[in-house]
Amino acid sequence: MPQHIKRLISVFAIFIVLFLVMRQVLKPSSFGKLGHFRADAIYENTLKPMHYTIADSCTKCHKSVRAEKDKGFHKRLKCEVCHGPGLKHSLFAEQFKGKELPDSLKLYKPGERKDCGVCHQKNAARIKIQFDTINTTMVHQIDLAEHNPPDLKANEPANCIDCHNPHQP
Amino acid sequence: MEDHLQNLYEVLSKVEGYVYPNEIELNWSILIVLYPYITGLVAGAFILASLERIFKIKVLKPTYGIALLTAFSFMLVATMPLVSHLGKPLRAYEIMITPHSSSAMAIFGFVYLWYLMVVLFLEIWFDYRRDMVIWGNESKGVKRFLYKLLSLWTTDISPKAVALDDRIGYIVTVIGIPSAFLLHGYVGFIFGSIKANPWWSTVLMPVIFLFSAMVSGIALVMLIYIVLTKVRKQLIDMECLDTIAKYLFYILVIDFALEGLDQIHRIYVAEESFEALHKLVFGKLFYTLFIYQGLLGTVVPLLTLGTLQFYKPKASIRKIIYIILPVLVLMGIFFMRWNVVIGGQLFSKSFYGYTTFKTGLIGMEGYLMAATWLIIPFLILSFLLWLLPPWNKIETSHE
Numbered sequence: 001m002p003q004h005i006k007r008l009i010s011v012f013a014i015f016i017v018l019f020l021v022m023r024q025v026l027k028p029s030s031f032g033k034l035g036h037f038r039a040d041a042i043y044e045n046t047l048k049p050m051h052y053t054i055a056d057s058c059t060k061c062h063k064s065v066r067a068e069k070d071k072g073f074h075k076r077l078k079c080e081v082c083h084g085p086g087l088k089h090s091l092f093a094e095q096f097k098g099k100e101l102p103d104s105l106k107l108y109k110p111g112e113r114k115d116c117g118v119c120h121q122k123n124a125a126r127i128k129i130q131f132d133t134i135n136t137t138m139v140h141q142i143d144l145a146e147h148n149p150p151d152l153k154a155n156e157p158a159n160c161i162d163c164h165n166p167h168q169p
Numbered sequence: 170m171e172d173h174l175q176n177l178y179e180v181l182s183k184v185e186g187y188v189y190p191n192e193i194e195l196n197w198s199i200l201i202v203l204y205p206y207i208t209g210l211v212a213g214a215f216i217l218a219s220l221e222r223i224f225k226i227k228v229l230k231p232t233y234g235i236a237l238l239t240a241f242s243f244m245l246v247a248t249m250p251l252v253s254h255l256g257k258p259l260r261a262y263e264i265m266i267t268p269h270s271s272s273a274m275a276i277f278g279f280v281y282l283w284y285l286m287v288v289l290f291l292e293i294w295f296d297y298r299r300d301m302v303i304w305g306n307e308s309k310g311v312k313r314f315l316y317k318l319l320s321l322w323t324t325d326i327s328p329k330a331v332a333l334d335d336r337i338g339y340i341v342t343v344i345g346i347p348s349a350f351l352l353h354g355y356v357g358f359i360f361g362s363i364k365a366n367p368w369w370s371t372v373l374m375p376v377i378f379l380f381s382a383m384v385s386g387i388a389l390v391m392l393i394y395i396v397l398t399k400v401r402k403q404l405i406d407m408e409c410l411d412t413i414a415k416y417l418f419y420i421l422v423i424d425f426a427l428e429g430l431d432q433i434h435r436i437y438v439a440e441e442s443f444e445a446l447h448k449l450v451f452g453k454l455f456y457t458l459f460i461y462q463g464l465l466g467t468v469v470p471l472l473t474l475g476t477l478q479f480y481k482p483k484a485s486i487r488k489i490i491y492i493i494l495p496v497l498v499l500m501g502i503f504f505m506r507w508n509v510v511i512g513g514q515l516f517s518k519s520f521y522g523y524t525t526f527k528t529g530l531i532g533m534e535g536y537l538m539a540a541t542w543l544i545i546p547f548l549i550l551s552f553l554l555w556l557l558p559p560w561n562k563i564e565t566s567h568e
Contacts (some may be wrong), residue, residue, distance in 0.1 A: 007322070011321060036269045038263075
Protein backbone atom coordinates (compact mmCIF):
# COMPACT_ATOMS: atom_id res chain seq x y z
CA MET A 1 0.00 0.00 0.00
CA PRO A 2 1.41 3.41 -0.91
CA GLN A 3 2.79 5.46 1.92
CA HIS A 4 0.32 8.32 1.68
CA ILE A 5 -2.71 6.04 1.81
CA LYS A 6 -1.29 4.43 4.93
CA ARG A 7 -0.86 7.82 6.53
CA LEU A 8 -4.37 8.85 5.60
CA ILE A 9 -5.83 5.70 7.06
CA SER A 10 -3.87 6.20 10.27
CA VAL A 11 -5.15 9.77 10.52
CA PHE A 12 -8.69 8.52 10.14
CA ALA A 13 -8.06 5.78 12.67
CA ILE A 14 -6.69 8.31 15.14
CA PHE A 15 -9.67 10.50 14.49
CA ILE A 16 -12.14 7.70 15.09
CA VAL A 17 -10.41 6.59 18.28
CA LEU A 18 -10.27 10.18 19.45
CA PHE A 19 -13.93 10.53 18.67
CA LEU A 20 -14.81 7.46 20.70
CA VAL A 21 -12.68 8.60 23.61
CA MET A 22 -14.12 12.09 23.46
CA ARG A 23 -17.55 10.64 23.30
CA GLN A 24 -16.93 8.75 26.52
CA VAL A 25 -15.45 11.77 28.25
CA LEU A 26 -17.74 14.46 26.97
CA LYS A 27 -21.01 12.60 26.97
CA PRO A 28 -23.16 14.09 29.71
CA SER A 29 -23.16 11.75 32.65
CA SER A 30 -26.88 11.19 32.71
CA PHE A 31 -27.06 10.51 28.98
CA GLY A 32 -28.76 7.26 28.13
CA LYS A 33 -30.04 6.58 31.63
CA LEU A 34 -33.66 6.80 30.54
CA GLY A 35 -33.28 6.75 26.78
CA HIS A 36 -31.32 8.46 24.09
CA PHE A 37 -31.24 11.79 25.86
CA ARG A 38 -29.81 13.54 28.89
CA ALA A 39 -31.88 12.39 31.85
CA ASP A 40 -30.87 15.44 33.84
CA ALA A 41 -32.73 17.62 31.37
CA ILE A 42 -35.95 16.50 33.02
CA TYR A 43 -34.68 17.34 36.44
CA GLU A 44 -33.33 20.71 35.30
CA ASN A 45 -36.71 21.59 33.90
CA THR A 46 -38.35 20.96 37.23
CA LEU A 47 -36.08 23.63 38.70
CA LYS A 48 -37.62 26.35 36.59
CA PRO A 49 -39.75 28.76 38.58
CA MET A 50 -43.45 28.04 38.45
CA HIS A 51 -45.91 30.76 37.61
CA TYR A 52 -49.30 29.12 37.46
CA THR A 53 -51.22 27.32 40.15
CA ILE A 54 -53.98 24.73 39.99
CA ALA A 55 -57.40 25.93 38.95
CA ASP A 56 -59.09 25.42 42.30
CA SER A 57 -56.57 27.21 44.45
CA CYS A 58 -58.23 30.60 43.87
CA THR A 59 -61.49 29.27 45.27
CA LYS A 60 -59.97 28.93 48.71
CA CYS A 61 -60.01 32.69 49.23
CA HIS A 62 -62.37 33.96 46.52
CA LYS A 63 -65.35 31.67 47.03
CA SER A 64 -67.91 34.28 46.05
CA VAL A 65 -66.25 35.10 42.73
CA ARG A 66 -66.08 31.44 41.89
CA ALA A 67 -69.72 30.92 42.78
CA GLU A 68 -70.68 33.91 40.69
CA LYS A 69 -68.63 32.75 37.73
CA ASP A 70 -69.95 29.21 37.85
CA LYS A 71 -73.43 30.47 37.08
CA GLY A 72 -72.46 32.49 34.02
CA PHE A 73 -71.20 32.10 30.52
CA HIS A 74 -67.60 32.26 31.65
CA LYS A 75 -67.95 29.20 33.83
CA ARG A 76 -65.51 27.23 31.73
CA LEU A 77 -62.76 29.83 31.92
CA LYS A 78 -60.07 29.40 34.51
CA CYS A 79 -59.35 32.44 36.64
CA GLU A 80 -55.77 32.65 35.50
CA VAL A 81 -56.80 32.84 31.86
CA CYS A 82 -57.85 36.41 32.55
CA HIS A 83 -55.91 37.35 35.64
CA GLY A 84 -52.60 35.85 34.65
CA PRO A 85 -50.30 33.53 36.55
CA GLY A 86 -51.29 33.53 40.19
CA LEU A 87 -49.03 31.14 42.05
CA LYS A 88 -47.19 33.78 44.03
CA HIS A 89 -50.44 35.59 44.70
CA SER A 90 -52.23 32.55 46.01
CA LEU A 91 -49.32 31.66 48.27
CA PHE A 92 -48.73 35.04 49.83
CA ALA A 93 -51.83 37.21 49.40
CA GLU A 94 -53.46 36.01 52.62
CA GLN A 95 -51.49 38.35 54.87
CA PHE A 96 -52.76 41.37 52.97
CA LYS A 97 -56.43 40.68 53.48
CA GLY A 98 -58.33 43.96 53.37
CA LYS A 99 -55.18 45.88 52.60
CA GLU A 100 -53.54 47.05 49.42
CA LEU A 101 -51.53 44.27 47.78
CA PRO A 102 -47.87 44.92 47.09
CA ASP A 103 -47.10 45.26 43.39
CA SER A 104 -45.42 41.90 43.14
CA LEU A 105 -48.59 40.14 44.26
CA LYS A 106 -51.04 42.17 42.22
CA LEU A 107 -52.76 40.38 39.40
CA TYR A 108 -53.82 41.70 36.09
CA LYS A 109 -57.38 42.97 35.96
CA PRO A 110 -58.21 42.84 32.30
CA GLY A 111 -60.94 45.44 32.28
CA GLU A 112 -60.28 47.21 29.00
CA ARG A 113 -62.07 46.67 25.76
CA LYS A 114 -59.09 45.11 24.08
CA ASP A 115 -58.76 42.57 26.88
CA CYS A 116 -62.17 41.10 26.23
CA GLY A 117 -61.38 41.39 22.54
CA VAL A 118 -58.58 38.87 22.92
CA CYS A 119 -61.29 36.23 22.84
CA HIS A 120 -64.38 38.02 21.57
CA GLN A 121 -63.15 40.19 18.74
CA LYS A 122 -64.60 39.13 15.45
CA ASN A 123 -62.05 37.40 13.31
CA ALA A 124 -62.46 35.50 10.09
CA ALA A 125 -59.88 32.96 11.14
CA ARG A 126 -61.96 31.78 14.07
CA ILE A 127 -64.41 28.95 13.95
CA LYS A 128 -67.24 29.67 11.62
CA ILE A 129 -69.23 26.49 11.99
CA GLN A 130 -72.30 26.78 14.15
CA PHE A 131 -73.93 23.77 15.75
CA ASP A 132 -77.59 24.53 16.19
CA THR A 133 -78.58 21.81 18.56
CA ILE A 134 -75.41 21.40 20.54
CA ASN A 135 -74.58 23.78 23.34
CA THR A 136 -71.35 24.94 21.75
CA THR A 137 -68.20 26.10 23.37
CA MET A 138 -67.69 28.52 20.55
CA VAL A 139 -66.82 31.99 21.72
CA HIS A 140 -69.30 34.61 20.68
CA GLN A 141 -67.83 37.08 18.30
CA ILE A 142 -68.58 40.77 18.34
CA ASP A 143 -67.06 43.67 16.50
CA LEU A 144 -65.28 45.83 19.04
CA ALA A 145 -65.71 48.87 16.84
CA GLU A 146 -69.46 48.40 16.56
CA HIS A 147 -70.59 46.79 19.75
CA ASN A 148 -71.49 49.70 22.04
CA PRO A 149 -68.41 51.73 21.27
CA PRO A 150 -67.46 54.37 23.79
CA ASP A 151 -68.92 57.78 23.13
CA LEU A 152 -66.52 60.17 24.72
CA LYS A 153 -68.81 63.21 24.52
CA ALA A 154 -71.93 61.77 26.01
CA ASN A 155 -70.07 60.22 28.91
CA GLU A 156 -71.57 56.87 28.10
CA PRO A 157 -70.23 53.64 29.49
CA ALA A 158 -67.09 52.76 27.58
CA ASN A 159 -65.73 49.54 28.91
CA CYS A 160 -67.22 46.13 28.48
CA ILE A 161 -67.28 45.66 32.22
CA ASP A 162 -69.47 48.73 32.68
CA CYS A 163 -72.30 46.71 31.25
CA HIS A 164 -71.07 43.13 31.60
CA ASN A 165 -69.92 41.58 34.80
CA PRO A 166 -66.68 39.88 33.74
CA HIS A 167 -67.38 36.99 36.09
CA GLN A 168 -70.93 36.59 34.94
CA PRO A 169 -71.29 38.26 31.58
CA MET B 170 -48.01 42.47 37.11
CA GLU B 171 -45.30 40.08 36.08
CA ASP B 172 -43.23 40.88 33.04
CA HIS B 173 -43.90 37.82 31.01
CA LEU B 174 -47.62 38.30 31.41
CA GLN B 175 -47.27 41.81 30.13
CA ASN B 176 -45.44 40.29 27.20
CA LEU B 177 -48.17 37.74 26.69
CA TYR B 178 -50.83 40.41 26.41
CA GLU B 179 -48.53 42.35 24.15
CA VAL B 180 -48.03 39.46 21.73
CA LEU B 181 -51.66 38.43 21.95
CA SER B 182 -52.56 41.81 20.56
CA LYS B 183 -50.33 41.05 17.57
CA VAL B 184 -51.79 37.71 16.62
CA GLU B 185 -54.80 37.37 14.41
CA GLY B 186 -57.50 34.97 15.35
CA TYR B 187 -56.83 32.20 17.77
CA VAL B 188 -53.30 30.91 18.22
CA TYR B 189 -52.29 28.48 20.91
CA PRO B 190 -49.79 30.02 23.31
CA ASN B 191 -47.04 27.63 22.23
CA GLU B 192 -47.44 28.75 18.65
CA ILE B 193 -47.37 32.46 19.26
CA GLU B 194 -43.64 32.79 19.24
CA LEU B 195 -41.74 31.50 16.23
CA ASN B 196 -39.19 29.17 17.65
CA TRP B 197 -37.41 28.60 14.38
CA SER B 198 -36.00 31.97 13.53
CA ILE B 199 -33.91 33.43 10.75
CA LEU B 200 -30.99 31.24 11.73
CA ILE B 201 -33.02 28.17 10.90
CA VAL B 202 -33.69 29.78 7.54
CA LEU B 203 -29.95 30.01 7.06
CA TYR B 204 -29.27 26.40 7.90
CA PRO B 205 -30.99 24.81 4.90
CA TYR B 206 -29.77 27.72 2.81
CA ILE B 207 -26.13 27.09 3.64
CA THR B 208 -26.31 23.30 3.38
CA GLY B 209 -28.08 23.85 0.07
CA LEU B 210 -25.18 25.91 -1.19
CA VAL B 211 -22.83 23.12 -0.14
CA ALA B 212 -24.76 20.42 -1.93
CA GLY B 213 -25.27 22.57 -5.01
CA ALA B 214 -21.64 23.61 -5.33
CA PHE B 215 -20.53 20.02 -4.89
CA ILE B 216 -22.87 18.78 -7.57
CA LEU B 217 -21.52 21.37 -9.97
CA ALA B 218 -18.02 20.13 -9.23
CA SER B 219 -19.05 16.55 -9.91
CA LEU B 220 -20.56 17.53 -13.24
CA GLU B 221 -17.03 18.24 -14.36
CA ARG B 222 -15.49 15.23 -12.75
CA ILE B 223 -17.98 12.44 -13.21
CA PHE B 224 -19.94 13.55 -16.20
CA LYS B 225 -16.77 14.81 -17.85
CA ILE B 226 -18.09 18.19 -18.85
CA LYS B 227 -14.70 19.61 -19.58
CA VAL B 228 -15.70 23.23 -20.19
CA LEU B 229 -16.60 23.47 -16.51
CA LYS B 230 -12.97 22.87 -15.57
CA PRO B 231 -12.27 26.46 -14.40
CA THR B 232 -14.97 26.15 -11.76
CA TYR B 233 -14.12 22.69 -10.46
CA GLY B 234 -11.68 23.74 -7.74
CA ILE B 235 -13.66 26.82 -6.81
CA ALA B 236 -16.82 24.77 -6.46
CA LEU B 237 -15.13 22.21 -4.22
CA LEU B 238 -13.56 24.82 -1.96
CA THR B 239 -16.83 26.74 -1.81
CA ALA B 240 -18.67 23.63 -0.75
CA PHE B 241 -16.04 22.96 1.91
CA SER B 242 -16.07 26.48 3.36
CA PHE B 243 -19.82 26.56 3.62
CA MET B 244 -19.91 23.06 5.07
CA LEU B 245 -17.60 24.11 7.89
CA VAL B 246 -20.09 26.78 8.87
CA ALA B 247 -23.28 24.84 8.20
CA THR B 248 -23.81 23.87 11.81
CA MET B 249 -23.07 27.29 13.23
CA PRO B 250 -26.51 28.81 12.68
CA LEU B 251 -27.96 25.84 14.55
CA VAL B 252 -25.49 26.24 17.37
CA SER B 253 -26.13 29.93 17.83
CA HIS B 254 -29.85 29.35 17.48
CA LEU B 255 -29.86 26.80 20.28
CA GLY B 256 -28.02 29.30 22.43
CA LYS B 257 -25.94 26.70 24.26
CA PRO B 258 -22.57 26.84 22.50
CA LEU B 259 -20.94 24.90 25.32
CA ARG B 260 -23.21 21.94 24.70
CA ALA B 261 -23.25 22.20 20.94
CA TYR B 262 -20.88 19.30 20.33
CA GLU B 263 -23.34 16.92 21.98
CA ILE B 264 -25.40 16.61 18.84
CA MET B 265 -22.28 15.41 17.06
CA ILE B 266 -21.23 12.81 19.61
CA THR B 267 -24.62 11.31 20.25
CA PRO B 268 -26.06 10.62 16.84
CA HIS B 269 -29.03 8.31 16.61
CA SER B 270 -30.99 6.88 13.77
CA SER B 271 -34.43 7.11 15.31
CA SER B 272 -34.81 10.84 15.00
CA ALA B 273 -34.37 13.06 11.99
CA MET B 274 -32.68 15.62 14.17
CA ALA B 275 -30.34 13.26 16.00
CA ILE B 276 -29.12 11.61 12.83
CA PHE B 277 -27.56 14.92 11.90
CA GLY B 278 -24.22 13.92 13.42
CA PHE B 279 -23.90 11.00 11.01
CA VAL B 280 -24.97 12.93 7.95
CA TYR B 281 -22.73 15.84 8.68
CA LEU B 282 -19.61 13.87 9.55
CA TRP B 283 -20.02 11.61 6.59
CA TYR B 284 -20.36 14.44 4.16
CA LEU B 285 -17.73 16.72 5.64
CA MET B 286 -15.04 14.18 6.41
CA VAL B 287 -15.53 11.33 4.06
CA VAL B 288 -16.69 13.17 0.99
CA LEU B 289 -15.54 16.77 0.90
CA PHE B 290 -12.34 16.42 2.86
CA LEU B 291 -11.19 13.31 1.06
CA GLU B 292 -12.01 14.59 -2.37
CA ILE B 293 -10.13 17.82 -1.82
CA TRP B 294 -7.24 16.01 -0.21
CA PHE B 295 -6.74 13.59 -3.05
CA ASP B 296 -7.23 16.33 -5.57
CA TYR B 297 -4.62 18.59 -4.00
CA ARG B 298 -2.12 16.18 -2.51
CA ARG B 299 0.45 16.29 -5.25
CA ASP B 300 0.22 20.08 -5.47
CA MET B 301 0.54 20.40 -1.72
CA VAL B 302 3.68 18.30 -1.78
CA ILE B 303 5.16 20.47 -4.51
CA TRP B 304 4.05 23.76 -2.95
CA GLY B 305 5.38 22.54 0.38
CA ASN B 306 8.82 22.12 -1.11
CA GLU B 307 8.69 25.49 -2.82
CA SER B 308 7.45 27.72 -0.01
CA LYS B 309 8.84 28.74 3.36
CA GLY B 310 7.73 29.41 6.90
CA VAL B 311 4.19 28.91 8.04
CA LYS B 312 2.92 28.17 4.59
CA ARG B 313 5.48 25.41 4.18
CA PHE B 314 4.42 23.93 7.49
CA LEU B 315 0.73 24.11 6.54
CA TYR B 316 1.35 22.31 3.26
CA LYS B 317 3.44 19.66 4.97
CA LEU B 318 0.83 19.17 7.64
CA LEU B 319 -2.01 19.01 5.16
CA SER B 320 -0.20 16.55 2.96
CA LEU B 321 0.65 14.54 6.12
CA TRP B 322 4.36 14.83 5.31
CA THR B 323 3.94 12.54 2.34
CA THR B 324 6.37 12.89 -0.52
CA ASP B 325 5.37 10.33 -3.08
CA ILE B 326 4.37 12.15 -6.26
CA SER B 327 5.33 9.50 -8.74
CA PRO B 328 2.89 9.16 -11.64
CA LYS B 329 1.71 5.91 -10.14
CA ALA B 330 0.78 7.52 -6.82
CA VAL B 331 -0.88 10.44 -8.56
CA ALA B 332 -2.89 8.12 -10.74
CA LEU B 333 -4.03 6.31 -7.63
CA ASP B 334 -5.03 9.62 -6.02
CA ASP B 335 -7.02 10.42 -9.08
CA ARG B 336 -8.79 7.09 -9.05
CA ILE B 337 -9.67 7.31 -5.39
CA GLY B 338 -10.80 10.90 -5.86
CA TYR B 339 -13.07 9.70 -8.61
CA ILE B 340 -14.57 7.00 -6.44
CA VAL B 341 -15.10 9.49 -3.64
CA THR B 342 -16.91 11.79 -6.04
CA VAL B 343 -19.09 8.94 -7.20
CA ILE B 344 -19.98 8.26 -3.58
CA GLY B 345 -20.26 11.99 -3.05
CA ILE B 346 -23.11 12.59 -5.46
CA PRO B 347 -25.63 10.41 -3.64
CA SER B 348 -24.20 11.80 -0.40
CA ALA B 349 -24.86 15.36 -1.50
CA PHE B 350 -28.36 14.28 -2.46
CA LEU B 351 -28.68 12.63 0.92
CA LEU B 352 -27.42 15.66 2.81
CA HIS B 353 -29.84 18.03 1.30
CA GLY B 354 -32.64 15.59 0.89
CA TYR B 355 -32.22 15.07 4.60
CA VAL B 356 -32.72 18.75 5.33
CA GLY B 357 -35.89 18.71 3.29
CA PHE B 358 -36.94 15.54 5.04
CA ILE B 359 -36.82 17.27 8.42
CA PHE B 360 -39.52 19.60 7.22
CA GLY B 361 -41.41 17.22 4.97
CA SER B 362 -41.83 14.63 7.69
CA ILE B 363 -43.65 16.95 10.08
CA LYS B 364 -47.14 15.64 9.61
CA ALA B 365 -48.85 18.23 11.73
CA ASN B 366 -47.76 21.08 9.52
CA PRO B 367 -49.65 21.12 6.24
CA TRP B 368 -47.29 23.72 4.78
CA TRP B 369 -44.34 21.38 5.23
CA SER B 370 -45.75 17.92 5.15
CA THR B 371 -45.22 16.68 1.61
CA VAL B 372 -43.09 13.88 0.29
CA LEU B 373 -41.91 16.24 -2.42
CA MET B 374 -40.13 18.37 0.16
CA PRO B 375 -36.74 16.58 0.04
CA VAL B 376 -36.74 16.65 -3.75
CA ILE B 377 -37.72 20.30 -3.86
CA PHE B 378 -35.01 21.14 -1.38
CA LEU B 379 -32.51 19.20 -3.41
CA PHE B 380 -33.20 20.96 -6.67
CA SER B 381 -33.38 24.36 -5.10
CA ALA B 382 -30.06 23.52 -3.45
CA MET B 383 -28.51 22.77 -6.80
CA VAL B 384 -29.91 25.98 -8.22
CA SER B 385 -28.47 28.07 -5.40
CA GLY B 386 -25.11 26.28 -5.34
CA ILE B 387 -24.59 26.64 -9.05
CA ALA B 388 -25.56 30.31 -8.93
CA LEU B 389 -23.14 30.91 -6.08
CA VAL B 390 -20.20 29.27 -7.84
CA MET B 391 -21.02 31.19 -10.99
CA LEU B 392 -20.92 34.45 -9.09
CA ILE B 393 -17.74 33.57 -7.21
CA TYR B 394 -16.07 32.53 -10.43
CA ILE B 395 -16.87 35.85 -12.12
CA VAL B 396 -15.78 37.92 -9.12
CA LEU B 397 -12.59 35.89 -8.67
CA THR B 398 -11.60 36.15 -12.28
CA LYS B 399 -12.18 39.89 -12.20
CA VAL B 400 -10.14 40.23 -9.02
CA ARG B 401 -7.32 38.18 -10.54
CA LYS B 402 -7.60 40.29 -13.71
CA GLN B 403 -7.95 37.20 -15.87
CA LEU B 404 -10.11 36.57 -18.86
CA ILE B 405 -13.52 35.15 -18.09
CA ASP B 406 -14.14 31.88 -19.84
CA MET B 407 -17.45 32.63 -21.52
CA GLU B 408 -17.94 29.12 -22.78
CA CYS B 409 -17.72 27.86 -19.23
CA LEU B 410 -20.21 30.46 -18.01
CA ASP B 411 -22.61 29.68 -20.85
CA THR B 412 -22.47 26.03 -19.91
CA ILE B 413 -23.08 26.74 -16.25
CA ALA B 414 -25.98 28.97 -17.24
CA LYS B 415 -27.37 26.15 -19.33
CA TYR B 416 -27.29 23.74 -16.40
CA LEU B 417 -28.71 26.41 -14.13
CA PHE B 418 -31.56 26.76 -16.58
CA TYR B 419 -32.28 23.03 -16.73
CA ILE B 420 -32.29 22.65 -13.00
CA LEU B 421 -34.30 25.79 -12.47
CA VAL B 422 -36.93 24.37 -14.80
CA ILE B 423 -37.09 21.17 -12.77
CA ASP B 424 -37.17 23.12 -9.53
CA PHE B 425 -39.94 25.37 -10.79
CA ALA B 426 -41.94 22.42 -12.06
CA LEU B 427 -41.60 20.58 -8.76
CA GLU B 428 -42.66 23.52 -6.70
CA GLY B 429 -45.50 24.24 -9.07
CA LEU B 430 -46.57 20.63 -8.81
CA ASP B 431 -46.52 20.85 -5.05
CA GLN B 432 -48.74 23.90 -5.07
CA ILE B 433 -51.11 22.53 -7.70
CA HIS B 434 -51.46 19.37 -5.69
CA ARG B 435 -52.20 21.45 -2.62
CA ILE B 436 -54.79 23.52 -4.43
CA TYR B 437 -56.42 20.52 -6.03
CA VAL B 438 -56.79 18.36 -2.95
CA ALA B 439 -57.74 21.44 -0.90
CA GLU B 440 -57.53 19.79 2.46
CA GLU B 441 -59.01 21.42 5.51
CA SER B 442 -55.83 23.42 5.88
CA PHE B 443 -56.29 25.00 2.50
CA GLU B 444 -58.18 28.07 3.57
CA ALA B 445 -55.67 28.90 6.26
CA LEU B 446 -52.76 28.45 3.85
CA HIS B 447 -54.51 30.46 1.19
CA LYS B 448 -54.83 33.38 3.56
CA LEU B 449 -51.22 32.96 4.60
CA VAL B 450 -49.91 32.96 1.07
CA PHE B 451 -51.85 36.00 0.00
CA GLY B 452 -51.27 37.79 3.27
CA LYS B 453 -48.10 37.54 5.26
CA LEU B 454 -46.14 35.64 2.63
CA PHE B 455 -47.27 37.62 -0.38
CA TYR B 456 -44.07 39.55 -0.95
CA THR B 457 -41.59 36.87 -0.01
CA LEU B 458 -43.40 34.17 -1.96
CA PHE B 459 -44.76 35.82 -5.07
CA ILE B 460 -42.41 38.73 -5.56
CA TYR B 461 -39.03 37.70 -4.16
CA GLN B 462 -39.11 33.96 -4.61
CA GLY B 463 -41.51 33.60 -7.50
CA LEU B 464 -41.11 36.59 -9.74
CA LEU B 465 -37.57 37.83 -9.09
CA GLY B 466 -36.00 34.58 -7.97
CA THR B 467 -37.56 32.18 -10.44
CA VAL B 468 -39.59 33.62 -13.31
CA VAL B 469 -37.18 36.37 -14.33
CA PRO B 470 -34.09 34.11 -14.29
CA LEU B 471 -36.06 31.38 -16.01
CA LEU B 472 -37.16 33.63 -18.85
CA THR B 473 -33.75 35.24 -19.23
CA LEU B 474 -31.88 31.94 -19.21
CA GLY B 475 -34.46 30.42 -21.50
CA THR B 476 -34.00 33.24 -23.98
CA LEU B 477 -30.23 32.84 -23.81
CA GLN B 478 -30.60 29.26 -25.00
CA PHE B 479 -31.92 30.54 -28.33
CA TYR B 480 -30.52 33.99 -28.69
CA LYS B 481 -27.06 34.93 -27.52
CA PRO B 482 -26.33 38.62 -27.11
CA LYS B 483 -22.78 40.01 -27.07
CA ALA B 484 -20.37 38.60 -24.50
CA SER B 485 -20.27 41.86 -22.57
CA ILE B 486 -24.04 41.84 -22.15
CA ARG B 487 -24.06 38.18 -21.24
CA LYS B 488 -21.45 38.90 -18.62
CA ILE B 489 -23.72 41.47 -16.98
CA ILE B 490 -26.62 39.06 -17.14
CA TYR B 491 -24.45 36.38 -15.54
CA ILE B 492 -23.70 38.70 -12.65
CA ILE B 493 -27.27 39.82 -12.03
CA LEU B 494 -28.96 36.45 -12.45
CA PRO B 495 -27.07 34.53 -9.77
CA VAL B 496 -27.80 37.33 -7.33
CA LEU B 497 -31.50 37.10 -8.11
CA VAL B 498 -31.46 33.33 -7.91
CA LEU B 499 -29.57 33.34 -4.63
CA MET B 500 -32.06 35.80 -3.20
CA GLY B 501 -34.96 33.75 -4.53
CA ILE B 502 -33.70 30.57 -2.91
CA PHE B 503 -33.08 32.39 0.34
CA PHE B 504 -36.69 33.47 0.36
CA MET B 505 -37.77 29.98 -0.61
CA ARG B 506 -36.16 28.78 2.64
CA TRP B 507 -37.72 31.72 4.41
CA ASN B 508 -41.17 30.89 3.11
CA VAL B 509 -40.82 27.30 4.20
CA VAL B 510 -39.32 27.86 7.62
CA ILE B 511 -41.00 31.07 8.70
CA GLY B 512 -44.17 30.54 6.69
CA GLY B 513 -44.73 27.15 8.26
CA GLN B 514 -44.84 28.73 11.69
CA LEU B 515 -46.95 31.76 10.95
CA PHE B 516 -50.29 30.03 11.08
CA SER B 517 -51.91 28.24 13.96
CA LYS B 518 -52.01 24.49 13.47
CA SER B 519 -55.63 24.66 14.55
CA PHE B 520 -56.11 26.87 11.47
CA TYR B 521 -57.86 29.58 13.46
CA GLY B 522 -55.21 32.25 13.50
CA TYR B 523 -51.90 33.72 12.49
CA THR B 524 -48.98 35.06 14.40
CA THR B 525 -46.26 37.45 13.32
CA PHE B 526 -42.52 37.13 12.97
CA LYS B 527 -40.25 39.81 14.27
CA THR B 528 -36.55 39.62 14.66
CA GLY B 529 -34.16 42.22 15.88
CA LEU B 530 -30.95 43.48 14.41
CA ILE B 531 -28.73 42.36 17.23
CA GLY B 532 -28.78 39.44 19.63
CA MET B 533 -28.13 35.74 19.23
CA GLU B 534 -30.93 35.41 16.72
CA GLY B 535 -30.82 38.78 15.06
CA TYR B 536 -30.03 39.80 11.52
CA LEU B 537 -26.43 40.64 12.38
CA MET B 538 -25.83 37.16 13.66
CA ALA B 539 -27.33 35.73 10.51
CA ALA B 540 -25.20 38.02 8.36
CA THR B 541 -22.13 36.92 10.28
CA TRP B 542 -22.74 33.28 9.44
CA LEU B 543 -23.17 34.21 5.81
CA ILE B 544 -19.97 36.22 5.68
CA ILE B 545 -17.67 33.82 7.52
CA PRO B 546 -17.80 31.14 4.79
CA PHE B 547 -16.49 33.74 2.38
CA LEU B 548 -13.60 34.50 4.69
CA ILE B 549 -12.83 30.81 4.95
CA LEU B 550 -13.09 30.53 1.20
CA SER B 551 -10.67 33.42 0.73
CA PHE B 552 -8.21 31.72 3.02
CA LEU B 553 -8.58 28.42 1.22
CA LEU B 554 -8.18 30.07 -2.15
CA TRP B 555 -5.01 31.71 -0.88
CA LEU B 556 -3.68 28.44 0.48
CA LEU B 557 -4.89 26.13 -2.26
CA PRO B 558 -5.30 28.25 -5.39
CA PRO B 559 -6.95 25.97 -7.95
CA TRP B 560 -5.47 28.01 -10.79
CA ASN B 561 -1.92 27.19 -9.69
CA LYS B 562 -2.52 23.48 -9.80
CA ILE B 563 -0.67 21.34 -12.24
CA GLU B 564 -3.00 20.62 -15.11
CA THR B 565 -4.44 17.18 -14.80
CA SER B 566 -7.25 15.86 -16.81
CA HIS B 567 -9.44 13.73 -14.62
CA GLU B 568 -9.70 10.43 -16.34
